[in-house]
Amino acid sequence: NAGVTQTPKFRILKIGQSMTLQCAQDMNHNYMYWYRQDPGMGLKLIYYSVGAGITDKGEVPNGYNVSRSTTEDFPLRLELAAPSQTSVYFCASSYFGGGNTDTQYFGPGTRLTVL
């Protein structure tokens, strides 16, 4: 299994540009998550999905959109990029989602810089 994969690994955007961060998992997990990690900070939840066709906002959703048309894929869309969105973005997945033995599996991250 490849686990959780993310593309691209690095990206530089200009203010106002848009882009999509790709995330895929091959573990048949029902739950998927997008986080951002700013320097010296923990991970902040942007959006999550409990299954295909179902998404919900996390702690910091403004400026982002998601969709979940398949179990495997959970892309994150940035519209009108702003410098405040400079961060490292992590995608994660889990099975069941929230059970007392549930754990998350993380992708390697996408480092995004907005200039």
Add this chain to the structure above:
Amino acid sequence: KQEVTQIPAALSVPEGENLVLNCSFTDSAIYNLQWFRQDPGKGLTSLLLIQSSQREQTSGRLNASLDKSSGRSTLYIAASQPGDSATYLCAVNYGQNFVFGPGTRLSVLP
């Protein structure tokens, strides 16, 4: 508000020392608590998961404890090695929401 804090923010120790990392959380209604390791420029790797009904978990030189009533967890690393150098993150599972601490950056000096 559900918050997770970690102390210390950074720690530097000589090789061979035993050390303790601390995690505190404000809401004790947890499903489980996990400790992750993050190497520079990499994703997160799960080290230990403690269920809400458990008091501790062990894996090799790592031992994690959980005191849900006081909102605390500790990660004990025995006989530290330079390869243990990384950032250690605590994450609390509240169901659909995982709340992460800011991490402790550990450096183990040869």
